[in-house]
Amino acid sequence: MHNLALVQRELFHAGPMSRADLARATGLTRVTASGLVGELIAREVVVEQGPRARSGPGKPGVLVDLDREGLQVISLDLSGAEAYRGAVMDLTGTILARLEEPRRGRETSDQAQATVLALARNLLALADRRVLGVGVGTPGVVSDQGVVLTAPNIGWDGVPLRDLLHRELSVPVVVRNDANAAALAEQTLGGGDPDMFLVRVGRGVGGALMIRGELVVGRYNAAGEIGHVPVGEGGGPECVCGKRGCLESWISVPRLGELVQEAERAGRPIEDVLSGAGTKLGILLAPIVGALNLSDVVVAGPRSLLEGTFLDAAQEALRSRILGRFHTQVRMRLPADSDDIVLRGGLVMVLESELGVS
Amino acid sequence: MHNLALVQRELFHAGPMSRADLARATGLTRVTASGLVGELIAREVVVEQGPRARSGPGKPGVLVDLDREGLQVISLDLSGAEAYRGAVMDLTGTILARLEEPRRGRETSDQAQATVLALARNLLALADRRVLGVGVGTPGVVSDQGVVLTAPNIGWDGVPLRDLLHRELSVPVVVRNDANAAALAEQTLGGGDPDMFLVRVGRGVGGALMIRGELVVGRYNAAGEIGHVPVGEGGGPECVCGKRGCLESWISVPRLGELVQEAERAGRPIEDVLSGAGTKLGILLAPIVGALNLSDVVVAGPRSLLEGTFLDAAQEALRSRILGRFHTQVRMRLPADSDDIVLRGGLVMVLESELGVS
DNA sequence: CATGTTTGTAAGTATGACTTACAAAGCGGC
DNA sequence: GCCGCTTTGTAAGTCATACTTACAAACATG
Incomplete structure (x- = not known):
């Protein structure tokens, strides 16, 4: 075995x-x-x-x-703001079919579950080869039993998504947090370091940590959740969580958008904004990278915002804080392939659980 | 097997x-x-x-x-400022004999090696039952092959300590960083959480991380080394490493001693000093504890300085930064048994490598 | 065409855990 | 005091898995 x-x-x-x-x-x-x-x-x-x-x-x-083209996997990405997305993939990672289900504003938990189930069902009908399983990347905190313990964005609270889908679809199902899915994709398909931290910058900010090739889930399944840790000693903009200066309140995509617009209106260089935000990320990451002695940090998110100034500033801030007597090197980078990273993570999740591939 | x-x-x-x-x-x-x-x-x-x-x-x-009393282990703690310490222990953790070798100021690397070897030899002669092995906790960065890659305090740089001792003593030898040894002791003998971060406050400041019951060593064997990560956004006292505001420059034992003396001379309450230092530790730990979703943080060091005000402030600073939507709880505490924690770690190291006990 | 190399498989062996079965040693009820 | 019931520890046989040894098939080279 x-x-x-x-x-x-x-x-x-x-x-x-x-x-x-x-x-x-x-x-x-x-x-x-x-x-x-x-x-x-x-x-x-x-x-x-x-x-x-x-x-x-x-x-x-x-x-x-x-049998890379004779086996297929269904992948779901529930982290989108406007729609739940899904795909039929083969083992090469090629996307053979896509479907989306728009999110109606103010869905109930049950409605969201029904929508996701329908999406999975429709994708399953599109598969024309044997389906190994369904991999789901969802926002929120997910237990190792595939229960979505809490996902504010979707309104889920203790939804046993894996068992639900498995019962209805009769194929193996794996459910993980979206950042964890992305980290698995980068690790297995993108050639990341076995020790890696991945930061996902989107509507919110999340993260995922891999050590020796394995995901770290943490004591309460919430490892990687750094969006609501304040940067530095405190101070800064008020965050939705009530604290001040959380990472998310500095570098979330909506926030960066605001800051860029402000800068444009005021005629200040956008680079200053991006550089400042990147620095915040570097400051927050320093203790993590130092404590774990990481050498590989991946930042996944909108390339247009993150590539260049933002990432350079983050890397500079991080390196200047880490450098020391140990021959430690660290690189910050975008994912090897940032398209559909969560969907590809769903593929890896199924490969891992069904074939033991990782 | x-x-x-x-x-x-x-x-x-x-x-x-x-x-x-x-x-x-x-x-x-x-x-x-x-x-x-x-x-x-x-x-x-x-x-x-x-x-x-x-x-x-x-x-x-x-x-x-x-056969807890019929098997013995030799343990060495090389982290002392004035002496190398060692003990003969049985499997219950009882110390049956102790020896010390004073450190002469300005020893060469070879002299230090000879001293340590002599200490181990003398202890081995004191053992009156079968010796399972020798466990060594040393300051510095240690490879998984037992090579001390760099230990500025002892003047070691690439010393193959494990092979050296093994060749001379003909018993199994395990060498690890002192903080890692302490973490193993706390984990296995003190009933720590399987996910745990341990901070060792002494002449310097080091740390060790355990995830799912296993030590994390990091990409360059330097995991846990948080002493030279700056706290917060920067600023603060200049550190021996050249940066400013490193954790070690806030909370090392010598530094705390200075601060306490200053406060005493100026007639200010010592609590303010300890509380401020504890807060620095909490601030630095927040991203780590958040990213790893830890629930157990152990601070090992002089009880008189750390217990009470310092630890309370650190825990308060940490909790206020971590608390959030996830049902996450974290406790900061002193070790269950802080006496000889590195020596007891040496015992655990041998138990782990020779018996697979952990 | 003989020789040497590499591949894939058949046959037998070794290891480690499992199932089944049973004798030994205790308790409790009569 | 004795019979039935429970629990312990082990003997004997089975099963799964990987290993060693041996060999036929297919190819390159001189």
Whole structure:
């Protein structure tokens, strides 16, 4: 069981190879690897791709690989302000179909659940291959049982979303916080460092932390929630949460929009605004990056706002606070591929839970 | 192999029990548990303690337990300013013998190594039972291979301490940073939360982080090193590292001593000083505790300085910055047992590496 | 075309845990 | 005091998984 996952993981990351290659890569014997591949072929997860182009001496091997185009995954991103979005994807990450369900203002919790369920159902109907599972990235705090403990934006409070969808759809379902989904996507598909912090800048500000390739969930499933931690010693604009100077009150997209508009009206350079906001992010991140000795910080959000001035200022503020006697280096960057990062995270979630790929 | 460690872990934490109890506690069958116990008895790690006082119906079981007093561990604490300290301990954590080697001012790296080796040798000679291994807590940054990458206080730079001691002493050796050792002690012997941050306030300020019961080491083995992260937006006293307002420049023991003396001379209340310093710590910890969603923060250091005002102020500053929409609670506290916390950490390190106990 | 290399699988072995079965040792009710 | 019931610890056999050994098939090279 454990070694089946090992083989799947190796295939996922290294691509098509022969059974003998697989044995060398995993450290198993050729016999064992061959047996495991047989089992996976029987499960219709792995397929043979014909003989390898002959290269050296010896019998050419038969390439095997995950059935990347013969298996599909449904992915949902519930973090959008205007709509719930979803897609049918194959294991390559290619989006084969998209659907959206607009969010009606002032939906009840039950209405939102029904809308999400309908979206998932419609996507499932669009899938034309075997569906491995459904991966959902939602705003809010999610338990490891897939219960949305609290999601103010959607009006959810203790909604057992995973069990609900699983009961209605009869396929495996994984539910996680949207920032966690994004971090998984960046880690597994984007080649992030095994130790990584990802900041998601949107209507709100959230984050996700990966250590040694695994998500950190925290004591109350709220790890990564840095939006409402005040920057520095205090002071600053009042935040919706009642405190002053929370990170979110400095760098959320709506807030940055306001500040940019103000600057434009007053004829001041926009760079000053973006640079100031980036600095706030760097200040807040410094203790985290220092305490965890991180080397990779990803900032996911609107590229037009974040790329350049904002990110440079954040990185400068962070580095100047971290640099010290330890040969520590840290880079701040945008995601390798920021399009549909939460949807791709949903794919990774299913791969992780169904195939043990991570 | 894996289940042997499982049995040892269960015995360590739950104490003497019968083979049948062990089976129920571990989820293994009685047959398997019995076989594993037999193996451990053959290895002279576990001993029978005679029949249990008859309680209910049925044949009374025979109690088995780790041979807590028949196995010993050597522990070294190299973090002292005036001396290297060491002890012979049994598995209960009882200190059976102590030794110290004074630090001569301006030792060379080689001299320090020789002193530490001699200390370990002398302790080993004092042990009168089988020695499981040597656990060393040292200041500085330590690789997972037991190489002290950099320890300015001792003048070490890339010293392969583990291999050195292992070669000379012929017993298993584990080397870790002193704060990490303290965190392991608190976690395993003091009943800390599986997610925990420990701050060590001494001549310098260090820290250690445990997530899901495991130490976080970070990308460059420097996780926990928060002493030289500036508090807040900057400003404050100049630090030895060249930056301004580093945590260490606010709350190190020497610095607190200075501040207290100043206050006494000026006739100001000492509480103000301690409260201000505690607040700095709370401010720095807020992003860390928020991002990791921690619920347990331990502050290890001189009780007379930290207990009361300092800790209360730190906790107040931390809580006021963290509190939010998530049902998150966090407590700051002193260690359950602050005496010899690094030495007890050395014991845990050996237990972890030799018996898989954690 | 003989030789050496590499692949994939068949057959047997070793390990570790599981299920089933049973003797030994206690308690309680009669 | 004895019979039935419960619990403990172990013996014997089964099952799953990976390993070692051995071999036929397919290819490159001289």
